[in-house]
Amino acid sequence: MKLLMLFATFFKVGLFTFGGGYAMLPLIQEEVLNLGWATYEEILNFIAVSESTPGPFAINMATFIGSRQGGILGAACATLGVVLPSFIVILIVAKIFDKFKKNSVVQGCMSGLKPAVIGLIGYAIFSVGTEVFFPSGISFSVFSDISFYVVLLLFTAMTVCCFKKLHPILIICISAAIGIGAGYALGIPV
Amino acid sequence: MKKTNDPSKLNKILSLFWVFFKIGAFTFGGGYAMIPLIQKEVVESRPWITDDDILEIFAIAESTPGPIAINSATFVGYRVAGFFGSMFATIGVVLPSFVIILVISFLLQGFENYRAVKYAFWGIRAGVMALLVKAWWGMFKKCPKGIIPYSIAIFAFIAVIIFKMYNISILFILIMCAVIGLVSSIIAKRRSAK
Numbered sequence: 001m002k003l004l005m006l007f008a009t010f011f012k013v014g015l016f017t018f019g020g021g022y023a024m025l026p027l028i029q030e031e032v033l034n035l036g037w038a039t040y041e042e043i044l045n046f047i048a049v050s051e052s053t054p055g056p057f058a059i060n061m062a063t064f065i066g067s068r069q070g071g072i073l074g075a076a077c078a079t080l081g082v083v084l085p086s087f088i089v090i091l092i093v094a095k096i097f098d099k100f101k102k103n104s105v106v107q108g109c110m111s112g113l114k115p116a117v118i119g120l121i122g123y124a125i126f127s128v129g130t131e132v133f134f135p136s137g138i139s140f141s142v143f144s145d146i147s148f149y150v151v152l153l154l155f156t157a158m159t160v161c162c163f164k165k166l167h168p169i170l171i172i173c174i175s176a177a178i179g180i181g182a183g184y185a186l187g188i189p190v
Numbered sequence: 191m192k193k194t195n196d197p198s199k200l201n202k203i204l205s206l207f208w209v210f211f212k213i214g215a216f217t218f219g220g221g222y223a224m225i226p227l228i229q230k231e232v233v234e235s236r237p238w239i240t241d242d243d244i245l246e247i248f249a250i251a252e253s254t255p256g257p258i259a260i261n262s263a264t265f266v267g268y269r270v271a272g273f274f275g276s277m278f279a280t281i282g283v284v285l286p287s288f289v290i291i292l293v294i295s296f297l298l299q300g301f302e303n304y305r306a307v308k309y310a311f312w313g314i315r316a317g318v319m320a321l322l323v324k325a326w327w328g329m330f331k332k333c334p335k336g337i338i339p340y341s342i343a344i345f346a347f348i349a350v351i352i353f354k355m356y357n358i359s360i361l362f363i364l365i366m367c368a369v370i371g372l373v374s375s376i377i378a379k380r381r382s383a384k
Contacts, residue, residue, distance in 0.1 A: 026360055045315065075291075087277075089261075111371040120363065128319070161320070175313040176317075
């Protein structure tokens with residue numbers, strides 16, 4: 001049953017994600033959080049793993065959550081689920097290649113979907129950000145919490161590094177090192 | 191036309207698998223990072239796909255559901271060697287991620303509870319936020335400009351806040367935005383026709 005759920009969930013994610021990379025994040029977040037398969041924290045940790053390993057984000061995410069929920073078979077079902085919609089759709093499109101390209105209905109829908117994805121990812125980042133900056137809820141007490149300032153500083157510094165085109169793997173390594181250093185030095189509770 | 195026991199076709203299928211396995215194993219940072227590699231392997235190094243076709247394939251891979259890497263692999267595979275070509279190209283591009291993540295997932299389970307690992311991930315989460323903001327900015331810059339796309343983006347952002355309150359799936363937002371895009375493109379076409 002669990003295996004079927006994994007397959008169905010990731011099939012849905014694969015079918016309704018347009019555009020590459022993080023376009024999948026809003027849907028994965030919704031499904032996985034609702035089903036209790038991962039927490040915000042785990043999703044973020046996992047984005048880091050995905051950024052430091054080869055392969056598309058969607059596949060990595062499906063394999064990871066699948067293996068956590070149902071071992072190797074779970075991973076296989078989730079990965080198959082996320083790949084299958086693409087596979088089928090592309091096979092059909094490849095047969096009607098030229099018609100698809102010039103179809104004004106397809107182009108019209110795409111002109112609405114592209115900006116929609118921008119808005120949805122914006123929200124996904126916003127909600128994940130709330131968890132990162134205010135792990136114990138939004139209140140004034142965070143301003144007396146030193147770990148809030150560490151996270152804020154680290155985030156600002158890494159954002160600058162990102163826009164300076166520092167490699168994502170380096171960003172993750174530096175963040176990890178600073179996390180360990182600051183964590184022990186300030187005795188932050190975990 | 192169709193000869194499944196044609197040795198040259200079998201060779202093509204096997205080399206499709208190998209080419210996409212390599213691409214899957216060596217590209218960090220997701221689908222977009224694969225595009226130049228795919229181009230090099232199937233257009234420049236092999237006479238599989240022409241220059242013009244590959245650009246169209248990438249455009250379609252972007253405008254169909256699913257990850258771009260998978261879509262491109264399936265498409266190229268189909269063009270080169272039909273159904274089995276597409277199957278082996280897709281398996282090839284997925285397999286490296288699958289194996290690597292499986293191993294990491296089991297390794298992480300053993301280490302997750304160490305204090306140092308927890309601190310490391312605490313720091314990493316701040317770094318990942320930065321990566322996400324950068325990725326979002328990159329997508330925003332590639333998005334069509336104008337009042338209508340910007341309004342749709344803002345609409346989607348506000349709609350998702352409301353939908354979450356009432357526990358409605360964001361799939362409905364995607365469908366709504368596709369319809370808005372379709373209607374506005376039809377209106378724009380009518381206007382320019384006049």
